[in-house]
Amino acid sequence: MSEEKKAVPEAVTTDQATIKMLHIAQERGQETIFDRAVKMKQCNIGTEGICCKICSQGPCRLPMTKAIKEGTEPDNRMGLCGATPETIAARNMVRMIAAGCSAHSDHGRGVAETFRAMAYGEAKDYTIKDEIKLREVAGYFGVETTVKEGDEEFPRDKWEVAREIADIALNQWGNQQGQMIYPGRAPQATQDRWVKQGVWPRGIDREVVEIMHRTHMGVDQDYRNLLKQGARCSLGNGWGGSMMATDLQDIMFGTPYPGTGNINLGCLSHNKINIIVHGHDPLLSEMIVAAVHTPDMIEYAKAQGAEGYIVAGMCCTANEILVRHGMPIAGDYLQQELAVVTGAVEAMVVDVQCVMENLANISECYHTKFVTTMPIAKCASGKNTVHIQFEEHHAMEKAKEIVKLAADNFKNRDAGKVCIPSDTNKMVVGFSTEAIKYHLGGTFRGSFVPLNDNIINGRIRGIVGVVGCNNARVEHDEVHIALIKELIRNDVIVLTTGCSAMACGKAGLLTPEAAAVYAGPGLAEVCETVGIPPVLHMGSCVDNSRILTAATEVIKAGGLGKELADLPAAGAAPGWMSEKAVGIGQYFVTSGVYVMLGVPLPIYGAPKLVKHVEEEMEELYGGKWDYEPDPIKSAHKLIAHLDKKRKALGIDTARERVLMDMADRQKIEAA
Numbered sequence: 001m002s003e004e005k006k007a008v009p010e011a012v013t014t015d016q017a018t019i020k021m022l023h024i025a026q027e028r029g030q031e032t033i034f035d036r037a038v039k040m041k042q043c044n045i046g047t048e049g050i051c052c053k054i055c056s057q058g059p060c061r062l063p064m065t066k067a068i069k070e071g072t073e074p075d076n077r078m079g080l081c082g083a084t085p086e087t088i089a090a091r092n093m094v095r096m097i098a099a100g101c102s103a104h105s106d107h108g109r110g111v112a113e114t115f116r117a118m119a120y121g122e123a124k125d126y127t128i129k130d131e132i133k134l135r136e137v138a139g140y141f142g143v144e145t146t147v148k149e150g151d152e153e154f155p156r157d158k159w160e161v162a163r164e165i166a167d168i169a170l171n172q173w174g175n176q177q178g179q180m181i182y183p184g185r186a187p188q189a190t191q192d193r194w195v196k197q198g199v200w201p202r203g204i205d206r207e208v209v210e211i212m213h214r215t216h217m218g219v220d221q222d223y224r225n226l227l228k229q230g231a232r233c234s235l236g237n238g239w240g241g242s243m244m245a246t247d248l249q250d251i252m253f254g255t256p257y258p259g260t261g262n263i264n265l266g267c268l269s270h271n272k273i274n275i276i277v278h279g280h281d282p283l284l285s286e287m288i289v290a291a292v293h294t295p296d297m298i299e300y301a302k303a304q305g306a307e308g309y310i311v312a313g314m315c316c317t318a319n320e321i322l323v324r325h326g327m328p329i330a331g332d333y334l335q336q337e338l339a340v341v342t343g344a345v346e347a348m349v350v351d352v353q354c355v356m357e358n359l360a361n362i363s364e365c366y367h368t369k370f371v372t373t374m375p376i377a378k379c380a381s382g383k384n385t386v387h388i389q390f391e392e393h394h395a396m397e398k399a400k401e402i403v404k405l406a407a408d409n410f411k412n413r414d415a416g417k418v419c420i421p422s423d424t425n426k427m428v429v430g431f432s433t434e435a436i437k438y439h440l441g442g443t444f445r446g447s448f449v450p451l452n453d454n455i456i457n458g459r460i461r462g463i464v465g466v467v468g469c470n471n472a473r474v475e476h477d478e479v480h481i482a483l484i485k486e487l488i489r490n491d492v493i494v495l496t497t498g499c500s501a502m503a504c505g506k507a508g509l510l511t512p513e514a515a516a517v518y519a520g521p522g523l524a525e526v527c528e529t530v531g532i533p534p535v536l537h538m539g540s541c542v543d544n545s546r547i548l549t550a551a552t553e554v555i556k557a558g559g560l561g562k563e564l565a566d567l568p569a570a571g572a573a574p575g576w577m578s579e580k581a582v583g584i585g586q587y588f589v590t591s592g593v594y595v596m597l598g599v600p601l602p603i604y605g606a607p608k609l610v611k612h613v614e615e616e617m618e619e620l621y622g623g624k625w626d627y628e629p630d631p632i633k634s635a636h637k638l639i640a641h642l643d644k645k646r647k648a649l650g651i652d653t654a655r656e657r658v659l660m661d662m663a664d665r666q667k668i669e670a671a
């Protein structure tokens with residue numbers, strides 16, 4: 001790296017391992033995303049969403065002038081064809097939704113295809129691990145789980161059930177008419193809203209293609225109508241592709257239940273072969289985890305002079321193998337280059353999404369093999385880049401090939417370059433909807449009623465899902481942590497997924513003990529009684545669908561309204577960066593949830609569109625978007641929203657009583 005601007009490690013992150021590794025990378029002259037974020041400024045016009053390049057007469061750029069902003073000049077900006085800033089920004093935004101929903105739902109399609117191959121006996125390395133969930137999911141698809149013989153009813157053969165589920169599920173992607181099935185799992189009042197607004201999705205692929213058509217040059221020129229299709233597409237993902245991915249993964253790999261795990265770069269080993277599985281798709285990582293436990297692979301490691309293997313995850317693949325196998329997480333999205341800089345990674349194995357192309361370059365500075373595995377995600381550059389195509393029909397064989405490649409590479413590790421930071425944190429993870437139900441309701445009968453009771457009586461003020469990415473343009477991890485600490489301090493229970501969950505893990509918020517340290521008195525009391533952390537790790541970003549099903553259970557348990565929009569609940573993505581996050585945010589908004597961002601949507605150059613997403617959407621769906629970069633201020637906007645919902649439900653006074661009780665109790669204790 002030339003003597004150019006570099007990031008100041010202490011200023012760009014609060015994570016100690018990241019600070020240390022960033023110093024080392026800089027000393028070694030190896031550039032990372034943190035440095036590039038300092039060197040390269042963002043484009044003002046692009047960040048405001050008012051650059052159109054959908055036809056070759058453009059790009060047409062419509063910068064917002066001071067005079068327009070102040071209203072001293074009329075806003076008659078337009079592109080060559082006459083497109084307004086609203087049309088341009090709306091087209092850009094719904095294309096982001098289409099891309100984000102495609103990423104999650106195509107992942108889901110891959111899972112469904114493998115599930116089907118498994119059910120038909122063509123993918124022998126996969127099996128049904130959770131039969132209870134299989135039978136539950138059968139119910140959602142209308143698949144019979146029993147057979148009648150005379151007067152008697154027997155459970156239907158599980159493979160037969162699986163085959164029928166597989167065929168129905170896989171058809172959901174290409175369904176052309178009528179309604180997709182899974183959104184029918186939402187509370188009735190929420191469903192009624194979708195029907196009324198005309199946003200019930202037909203099929204995932206269809207909604208995405210329609211966005212591409214509508215945003216082609218000269219088609220849909222009504223920003224509200226464009227966003228309506230964005231809403232419809234988002235539901236096809238949140239209550240469709242993503243939710244089916246989560247369910248089918250649970251059946252094949254097991255539904256997560258609380259367990260412990262470790263996080264951060266300190267989980268890498270000096271004496272073992274370190275394999276990082278990075279990306280999103282658990283189909284491959286599950287097999288790699290299984291492969292390193294086979295006797296022949298264990299022997300193979302010994303033959304290379306290693307004590308065994310560490311399989312550590314990165315990005316959402318990490319969350320997937322953590323919640324099901326307790327495998328450690330090496331780090332989040334922004335730490336991927338730094339993992340290689342430890343000099344101790346034999347193979348960086350990637351599947352799809354959130355993989356930085358610079359991994360190819362940084363791997364060249366070390367012995368690390370950068371292994372791409374998916375036909376849709378290859379990398380053209382890098383002398384350490386290899387492609388080993390994963391095949392679900394020969395899953396174990398392919399996984400072993402990758403493990404061997406890593407093992408063979410162990411001898412090439414340069415001891416002089418190895419520097420593994422000591423930082424790791426313990427955490428309790430794996431709060432699926434099923435697990436929360438079980439945990440709260442006790443051994444005999446799982447139920448959400450105790451949670452509702454504690455919300456109604458005010459010990460818990462409300463629920464906020466804090467999710468999403470880390471973003472090199474804002475402070476790494478801290479944007480999540482500051483917000484979440486402020487929420488739990490105010491008795492808000494937090495549900496988390498994705499890279500946000502990792503930030504929480506690194507900051508020690510995912511342990512039951514964290515409740516006593518960080519939570520307000522009401523939430524702390526509940527956490528202590530039930531034995532849960534104040535922040536619940538629910539999985540990967542695809543698993544945001546679990547937040548939807550958990551919220552639906554809350555409605556079902558009663559006392560907190562009829563539709564999701566009635567709940568004292570909200571969502572936040574303080575450091576989002578990917579299009580997936582926009583897709584997720586929109587399905588929460590369309591489901592009735594107030595969604596707070598810490599990084600702006602690219603729409604602020606189009607004032608009428610801003611009004612639509614930040615105000616008008618609430619009338620349509622009950623949820624809306626908001627933006628506030630300051631984490632403390634955004635926490636208080638979220639809390640104000642929860643309080644507004646409490647008031648509407650008539651449970652605002654209960655909370656005041658509880659808090660008075662607390663204060664009184666403390667007074668008594670002090671006396």
Ligand code: NFS
Pocket residue numbers: 280315316333353354467468469470497498499500540541542577578580581
């Ligand atoms: Ni979600 Fe997960 Fe992380 Fe963002 Fe990327 S890993 S799918 S997109 S960066 S949270």
Ligand code: SF4
Pocket residue numbers: 052053054055056057058059060078079080081082083088217218
């Ligand atoms: Fe410009 Fe219109 Fe073409 Fe967009 S579609 S690039 S606004 S002429």
